[in-house]
Amino acid sequence: MKQTSQHFTQNVKAALADPTLKIALNRTTGLLQRRRAQVIEEFAEYGAARAAAEKIKDHTLDNLGHYLEQFEANAAAAGATVHWARTPKEATDIVADICKAEGARTATRVKSMLGEEIGIPEALARAGVERIETDLAEHIIQLAEDPPSHIVMPAMHKTHEQVADLFREKHKVPSNSDEIAALVESARRELRPKFLDADVGISGANFLIADTGSIVTVTNEGNAELTVTPPKTHIVTVGIEKIVPSMEHCAVFLRLLSRAAIGAEITQYTTFYNGPKRTGDADGPENMHIVLVDNHRTEMLSDFLRPMLRCIRCGACMNHCPVYAAVGGHAYGAVYPGPMGSVLTPAMAGLKNSKDLPNACTLNGRCKEVCPVNIPLTDMLRSLRARQFDGKLVTPVTRSALVVWGWLVRRPGLYHLSTALAVLAMRIWSMNRGRIRRFPMAGGWTGSRDLPQPGRGTFMQQYGRRKQK
Amino acid sequence: MANPDKSKPRVGFFVTCVVDAMRPNIGFASLKVLEQAGCEVEVPRAQTCCGQAAFNSGDDASTREIAKQVITAFEPYDYVVVPSGSCASMIRSHYGELFAGDAEWEARQRAVSEKTWEVLSFLSDIMNYRPEGVYYDGVATYHDSCSGLRDLGVYEQPRAMLSAVEGLRLTPLTGNDECCGFGGTFCVKYPDISNAIVTDKAEKIAATGADTLLGGDMGCLMNMAGKLSRQGSEVKAYHTIEVLAGMAEGPAICKGEEMG
Ligand code: SF4
Numbered sequence: 237m238k239q240t241s242q243h244f245t246q247n248v249k250a251a252l253a254d255p256t257l258k259i260a261l262n263r264t265t266g267l268l269q270r271r272r273a274q275v276i277e278e279f280a281e282y283g284a285a286r287a288a289a290e291k292i293k294d295h296t297l298d299n300l301g302h303y304l305e306q307f308e309a310n311a312a313a314a315g316a317t318v319h320w321a322r323t324p325k326e327a328t329d330i331v332a333d334i335c336k337a338e339g340a341r342t343a344t345r346v347k348s349m350l351g352e353e354i355g356i357p358e359a360l361a362r363a364g365v366e367r368i369e370t371d372l373a374e375h376i377i378q379l380a381e382d383p384p385s386h387i388v389m390p391a392m393h394k395t396h397e398q399v400a401d402l403f404r405e406k407h408k409v410p411s412n413s414d415e416i417a418a419l420v421e422s423a424r425r426e427l428r429p430k431f432l433d434a435d436v437g438i439s440g441a442n443f444l445i446a447d448t449g450s451i452v453t454v455t456n457e458g459n460a461e462l463t464v465t466p467p468k469t470h471i472v473t474v475g476i477e478k479i480v481p482s483m484e485h486c487a488v489f490l491r492l493l494s495r496a497a498i499g500a501e502i503t504q505y506t507t508f509y510n511g512p513k514r515t516g517d518a519d520g521p522e523n524m525h526i527v528l529v530d531n532h533r534t535e536m537l538s539d540f541l542r543p544m545l546r547c548i549r550c551g552a553c554m555n556h557c558p559v560y561a562a563v564g565g566h567a568y569g570a571v572y573p574g575p576m577g578s579v580l581t582p583a584m585a586g587l588k589n590s591k592d593l594p595n596a597c598t599l600n601g602r603c604k605e606v607c608p609v610n611i612p613l614t615d616m617l618r619s620l621r622a623r624q625f626d627g628k629l630v631t632p633v634t635r636s637a638l639v640v641w642g643w644l645v646r647r648p649g650l651y652h653l654s655t656a657l658a659v660l661a662m663r664i665w666s667m668n669r670g671r672i673r674r675f676p677m678a679g680g681w682t683g684s685r686d687l688p689q690p691g692r693g694t695f696m697q698q699y700g701r702r703k704q705k
Numbered sequence: 706m707a708n709p710d711k712s713k714p715r716v717g718f719f720v721t722c723v724v725d726a727m728r729p730n731i732g733f734a735s736l737k738v739l740e741q742a743g744c745e746v747e748v749p750r751a752q753t754c755c756g757q758a759a760f761n762s763g764d765d766a767s768t769r770e771i772a773k774q775v776i777t778a779f780e781p782y783d784y785v786v787v788p789s790g791s792c793a794s795m796i797r798s799h800y801g802e803l804f805a806g807d808a809e810w811e812a813r814q815r816a817v818s819e820k821t822w823e824v825l826s827f828l829s830d831i832m833n834y835r836p837e838g839v840y841y842d843g844v845a846t847y848h849d850s851c852s853g854l855r856d857l858g859v860y861e862q863p864r865a866m867l868s869a870v871e872g873l874r875l876t877p878l879t880g881n882d883e884c885c886g887f888g889g890t891f892c893v894k895y896p897d898i899s900n901a902i903v904t905d906k907a908e909k910i911a912a913t914g915a916d917t918l919l920g921g922d923m924g925c926l927m928n929m930a931g932k933l934s935r936q937g938s939e940v941k942a943y944h945t946i947e948v949l950a951g952m953a954e955g956p957a958i959c960k961g962e963e964m965g
Binding site: 623689699 | 748751753852956
């Protein structure tokens with residue numbers, strides 16, 4: 237997708253001016269928050285599971301090379317071909333080459349954020365392979381030609397009324413009802429035949445299991461199984477941080493993932509794939525290719541961003557983010573929106589191209605609170621601001637304002653005098669109305685809310701007067 | 706103090722830059738209740754701001770210098786008490802990030818951080834304070850400011866103390882633990898997003914039917930009261946300590962000049 241994170245403020249303006257977007261976001265985020273809160277409350281071992289998950293990920297990251305090599309050996313032993321890709325280009329070239337070698341004309345695809353990250357849709361288009369998105373929400377945004385706006389529910393920005401209109405326009409046999417069930421039925425009619433005819437099935441993976449060489453997909457629609465089973469070739473593109481040591485470890489995450497993501501105890505479909513079809517298997521692909529992608533992940537390992545590699549892409553942080561709820565996912569202008577995206581995008585696309593993202597956050601900390609692997613998102617966003625400040629990526633005006641203010645704060649006498657004068661000016665300006673509707677250079681505040689009229693002097697002045705009495 | 710009592714805990718009161726300039730009444734209310742609770746309170750002159758604005762803007766070097774000033778000013782006290790969850794959390798939870806590798810300052814910082822408290826949790830958890838004979842006529846709803854709630858666990862304490870205030874009824878706020886959109890410099894750097902968030906909050910406050918909004922952070926209160934005032938709402942916003950001190954008689958935030 238096209239990176240527009242450098243135009244964050246314009247994106248925000250457009251998003252806030254869209255009343256339908258607000259309806260769509262309110263409907264979904266509210267529901268997801270309530271459902272999550274309920275299943276977490278009913279999950280007595282939540283705290284223990286969360287602590288274990290954090291530990292498992294940290295241990296795996298400490299020994300990343302070891303587990304990846306173990307995975308490679310076991311996957312190869314099961315008959316899969318493992319490829320390594322440092323960059324998105326290397327990864328998509330591998331995918332395009334496999335498609336070419338197979339003479340593929342069509343590819344079915346299961347939703348995968350890593351696939352979006354490395355640009356699979358664009359790569360398939362360049363290779364002349366027709367792409368069929370099989371996840372309902374991905375199908376919607378493919379028809380609408382929109383980028384995803386959420387990592388779990390990529391069509392979160394659309395209301396079902398909008399989807400009904402879209403299907404009426406694009407589906408061969410659309411339904412005449414706006415009911416969600418009818419829309420699902422319509423998509424099923426449209427997609428079913430394509431599943432069976434595809435040459436290649438492309439998926440991501442929620443987990444890689446080192447000691448078995450398996451990959452794991454977690455879906456609610458069963459489209460992963462239908463995507464990767466009929467075609468001759470199954471290609472998996474996956475980030476290297478998805479590795480866990482064993483099935484047992486994986487189980488810890490499975491208990492957390494769907495609870496955090498959609499507020500359900502378990503997903504409908506969790507499938508472990510261990511190599512391609514074996515002799516005697518009734519079905520399955522003849523070839524299985526697994527592309528392990530780095531794309532700045534190894535750099536993050538040796539940075540303060542390391543905890544971000546624990547992320548299991550559940551989306552809870554964005555579902556609980558007031559900024560995300562106000563502007564939606566597209567405003568972030570990157571594959572990963574919300575709090576986790578504001579950390580990942582600077583790591584992947586560079587801080588220069590995403591200057592606003594770490595700053596457009598109130599640091600309220602709810603994201604960290606709901607994160608199933610306890611990622612200190614706000615601390616990292618704050619540290620990214622420090623990196624911007626040190627790297628001279630803040631505007632000279634902001635920088636000098638901060639420097640002057642910092643200088644003044646360290647001179648208490650002068651500071652008290654200046655605040656007393658400022659307070660006096662505000663008092664005079666307020667003309668005893670109790671509140672201030674406009675104030676020079678305070679447009680950021682008074683544009684949308686009043687300022688209180690300050691009292692008769694600052695606290696320090698009044699306290700000093702009382703002491704003298 | 707005429708008769709300094711050695712058994713009384715000595716509290717250094719850190720008023721915070723926002724309360725200092727915008728709502729001294731919160732400071733005086735804190736002093737009153739802290740004294741009622743049995744503390745000996747002092748207000749060191751060498752205080753200004755905790756440095757949070759610099760810290761959250763990524764200026765770690767300035768923050769470090771500001772933190773040193775705070776640490777030096779408040780070292781002599783048994784406790785540092787702050788009428789704001791976010792400033793208390795800055796000193797208590799974040800100063801530690803500034804002095805890694807500097808053994809001397811690390812030790813001094815740790816000592817001050819550990820004895821720093823947000824005023825409401827200090828009164829309730831350390832001083833076991835409950836108001837007596839305090840009256841407030843109204844139905845109030847409560848907003849839990851983020852840093853106090855998440856960094857310091859301030860939730861039950863204000864409610865427990867307010868339940869002892871006669872005439873006051875508390876009614877729950879939907880999304881009481883959701884950010885109000887203040888976020889320090891965030892609200893002026895991204896005014897449109899901040900406005901969208903606080904507009905939502907104002908709707909939820911209005912939906913409670915309460916006539917009063919209470920909270921523990923002047924920044925957030927000023928944001929919400931400022932929005933409510935702009936909308937022409939009648940809801941009165943006070944810091945919880947103003948009610949506990951029986952000093953919520955004057956005009957509410959954005960409702961006129963405080964009594965002072
Ligand atoms: S950062 Fe945490 S909450 Fe956000 S998507 Fe990743 S795992 Fe989920």
